[in-house]
Amino acid sequence: MLLTNLNAATMRNGYGLVADAAILIEHGKITWMGPRGVAPHHHHSINCGGRLVTPGLIDCHTHLVYGGNRANEFEMRLDGVSYTDIAKAGGGIFSTVRATRAQSDAELVSASLKRLDSLLAEGVTTVEIKSGYGLDVRNEIKMLRIARELGKLRPVDVVTSYLGAHALPQEFQHDRDAYLDLVCNEAIPTIAAQKLADAVDAFCEKIAFTVTETARVFEAAKAHGLPVKLHAEQLSNLGGAKMAAGFNALSVDHIEYLDREGVEAIARSGTVAVLLPGAFYYLREKQAPPVAELRRHNVPVAVSTDLNPGSSPIHSLLAAMNMACMLFGLRPEEALAGVTANAARALGLGDRGVIAPGMKADLVLWDTARPGDLSYPLGFNPLSAVIRNGTLVKGKLA
Ligand code: DI6
Ligand code: FE
Numbered sequence: 484m485l486l487t488n489l490n491a492a493t494m495r496n497g498y499g500l501v502a503d504a505a506i507l508i509e510h511g512k513i514t515w516m517g518p519r520g521v522a523p524h525h526h527h528s529i530n531c532g533g534r535l536v537t538p539g540l541i542d543c544h545t546h547l548v549y550g551g552n553r554a555n556e557f558e559m560r561l562d563g564v565s566y567t568d569i570a571k572a573g574g575g576i577f578s579t580v581r582a583t584r585a586q587s588d589a590e591l592v593s594a595s596l597k598r599l600d601s602l603l604a605e606g607v608t609t610v611e612i613k614s615g616y617g618l619d620v621r622n623e624i625k626m627l628r629i630a631r632e633l634g635k636l637r638p639v640d641v642v643t644s645y646l647g648a649h650a651l652p653q654e655f656q657h658d659r660d661a662y663l664d665l666v667c668n669e670a671i672p673t674i675a676a677q678k679l680a681d682a683v684d685a686f687c688e689k690i691a692f693t694v695t696e697t698a699r700v701f702e703a704a705k706a707h708g709l710p711v712k713l714h715a716e717q718l719s720n721l722g723g724a725k726m727a728a729g730f731n732a733l734s735v736d737h738i739e740y741l742d743r744e745g746v747e748a749i750a751r752s753g754t755v756a757v758l759l760p761g762a763f764y765y766l767r768e769k770q771a772p773p774v775a776e777l778r779r780h781n782v783p784v785a786v787s788t789d790l791n792p793g794s795s796p797i798h799s800l801l802a803a804m805n806m807a808c809m810l811f812g813l814r815p816e817e818a819l820a821g822v823t824a825n826a827a828r829a830l831g832l833g834d835r836g837v838i839a840p841g842m843k844a845d846l847v848l849w850d851t852a853r854p855g856d857l858s859y860p861l862g863f864n865p866l867s868a869v870i871r872n873g874t875l876v877k878g879k880l881a
Pocket of ligand 2: 544714789
């Protein structure tokens, strides 16, 4: 089909706006895009009424498969108890680990679908989902299988990351090395062999794993051909991002405390900086990521919800874009690049995130003319239609 009369934010070089554009879609791919006046003729042509079109949105960092509920911790934090103290007392991630282990597949699938549907309602066509709330091999595999299953139940591509090094399980509290042995020698080989994960992630932080421990996990990932990414410099500057750059990490995520040396390291390795303003907001952090330094070094910046039950229960990628602007000073153009072109890069996906010939035909039509309108409001969804792999999956085209 040929879509015409669109205001296209192609996301090639900033917005890459093409006014009065046409997009030719064949066999699930974009085969031509440009001004309507010079578009190839096609028997099935649809006038889209001047709406804005963007690439399908990509949420490149979520923990949306989990059991239980942590609203009690929200209240504790409002009473002044810190995220770190809650974690040290066996709550936080551990609380979700207990609940996730206890739930059946069916319970996890139905709870996760509700969260996923919130993202899809705003035009997400690719979502990354991490494990990390099972920790033992059986429950991590359970999480990854369920994440893959969600991609069959809904019109969305699911990319998975194994996050076994999310927290030291309580049953290993006195034997850190034994847990890392399990991650490196059992979990990663099994998960790689069964193709359950597309990447390996870790949480490098005082309440989680050291730089040396994380490097060990990355060595195992590398040995099994899996790319890596890292939760780094969220609450303190340990130098995790720099280490991750040495492994050519796809992304380093959070990075509020990243210093100049760290920015230079990720600039050299081509690693994407993923900003997660939801966690910054919920934890009432004070230090924002080094956005000016990232710009100066031309580091690609992505934006994501970090959807999780503890530090970022935000179920809206549009809200994350707004928060990235309001809290971190991103421009709306950078926020949109952060959930399209740069989010694709953070997942190592070269076939999406921009509107161009050869790309997957994942597109969102919006009832608004200007792309800046996507980052400006909060709690307003101007979505009009979603096309995935060239097929209409939501809304109307004409
Ligand atoms: N950083 C995060 O933002 C999530 N995990 C992590 O390492 C939060 C996990 C949680 O609190 O449940
Ligand atoms: Fe996270």
